[in-house]
Amino acid sequence: MTACGLDFGTSNTTLGVAVDGRPELARLEGDESTVPSAIFFAPQAAPKIGRAAMSAYLDGEPGRLMRSLKSVLGTSLIDEATQVGRERVKFREVIARYLAVVKRRAEAASGQELDAVVHGRPVHFVDGDPEGDARAEAVLRDVAHALGYRHVSFQYEPVAAALDYERTLASEELALIADIGGGTSDFSVVRLGPDRHAREDRSADILANEGVRVGGVDFDRRLSLGAVMPLLGYRSPMKRRELEAPSSYFHELSTWSEINRLYDGRSVRQIREVRRESAHPELIDRLIRVVEDERGHGLAAEVEAAKIRLSDDSETALALNWLEPGLSAVMTRARMERDTAALAEKIENRIIRCLAAAGVGADAIDAVFLTGGSTRLPHVRAAIVRTVPDAPVVEGDIFGAVGSGLTIEAMRRYG
Structure with a gap:
């Protein structure tokens, strides 16, 4: 069995595999380990994804560009059809075609057939809609099985980022993880440390998860x-x-x-x-x-x-x-x-809820770990820091921390 961690994001996608017992992100587009979540359908040609898809569109090639594919998960649009050339294709099939190319490229880069995956997911695909959340995860599960993954499981994206951060720690910490992605903002309060890293069951270390549909x-x-x-x-x-x-x-x-x-x-x-x-x-x-x-x-x-x-x-x-x-x-x-002040305020309020759900005060947080492209916006960063003003801020790999953490989880679950 060869397992991988797949971070299918609203803006970018990464896929990691284990190399010599360590997570390594596959090169999915040239030398790049990130590939934009975009697909371009040209007449009578194989679809292009990522930067190539954007370039084809911007260069004026005839065809259809689609981006932010993940945004339709959990909504009624997922089973609607859209015109692609001469055919009408459901959005779930568009997502499948994009992820199929990602899988093929990762298999070519790693020289292995991938048959198990830990899929990243936000805490909430859709705010206040548990049924929408369940439908979104079910679509990703069905797509993954259709692409040839025999074993499919999920992990919250901020928890995955926490596992990536944990590799750097020399002592135990209670960390706030803030993942501000393209479509959602997700948070976890997690106990981390070198003595906890090898534990098979980490559920007791995850004190709370929260999320809001606000992103880049x-x-x-x-x-x-x-x-x-x-x-x-x-x-x-x-x-x-x-x-x-x-x-x-x-x-x-x-x-x-x-x-x-x-x-x-x-x-x-x-x-x-x-x-x-x-x-x-x-x-x-x-x-x-x-x-x-x-x-x-x-x-x-x-x-x-x-x-x-x-x-x-x-x-x-x-x-x-x-x-x-x-x-x-x-x-x-x-x-x-x-x-965008109201968006930053929503992020701040959701972190406050996450701390309350964890049953800890701001002074109990030893570090705040930031990942996701929108953490670079100064007022977003300030909104996060206001919730835990005394905690040191640790910068993660903006686009790679979640994918690496999902790969760590895949190694733990599938060997």
Whole structure:
């Protein structure tokens, strides 16, 4: 039996296998161990995934790009069909095709057939919906079996990150694990240490798990709505002054998993009706151009890149020359933090709940371990640290800690 740990994320995916008794992430795209969770369907060609998928779309190749595939798990969309070339394919099949490529590449890199997997999962796929959580896990289980995994089990992503962190410890700690991913934010309070590492049953060491459906894509959406979409007519007045342009088009254009809905032809016809009644038709013309040229994913990628720049810079500009000469969206960290303050507050409140569920105070936490790309946002980091102000902050592998921890768990469960 050859086991692996699979971290199928909203933004990125990793897969690890054991090499000489240690977890090692497989190279899934060239020399990269992370592969973006994106798939591109081209006419009469095998699908491309990851960076190659994004490049094909941005280079203008004919086809269909889909990203943030994990976002549909636990929702009614999972069994809906979407147009892919000449066929209609259910979203669960899209996920299966993506993960099939990941598995083949990992097997080629490791030289082994993988038949057992510990799948990562957020604490909650969907907030306040236990049945949705169960359905989401069931879909991933069914997909894994269909891909040839004979043994399939799951572990919470923050617990997996804790197992990766534990390898570095020389003494026992009570740690708060904060994993702020692309689609969810997940937290665990865990007892860790070199004497605990070899224990077969770690359930008593996990004091509490909590999670909330807030992640990097939500920060992208708020940033886009605040700084970019107004240039395309978001919240612009109609000729009837008491009305604004319908907001649904802008929200879909700002949400990775919903952008393709605008490319069905019907949306453009509807937006043209909006233009006729708009007090600023020149703004709606920009929206029409983005949708007609199917530039939505490219625009979302530019917003994401701008968000990442704002992790280090106080201001940045998103050039929109391709849309209109001289057009750009100026973004500031201060404005982004105002627009996304409610998201950071949700993260902070969920950590407080996690500490309460664990039955420990902030002063009992020996360290806070951070992983996930959105922990680089200063106000998110500050929100986390406020909950345990005296605990040292430990930086994990932003994109690899969960995958490594899942591989450690796979070694423990399957040998």
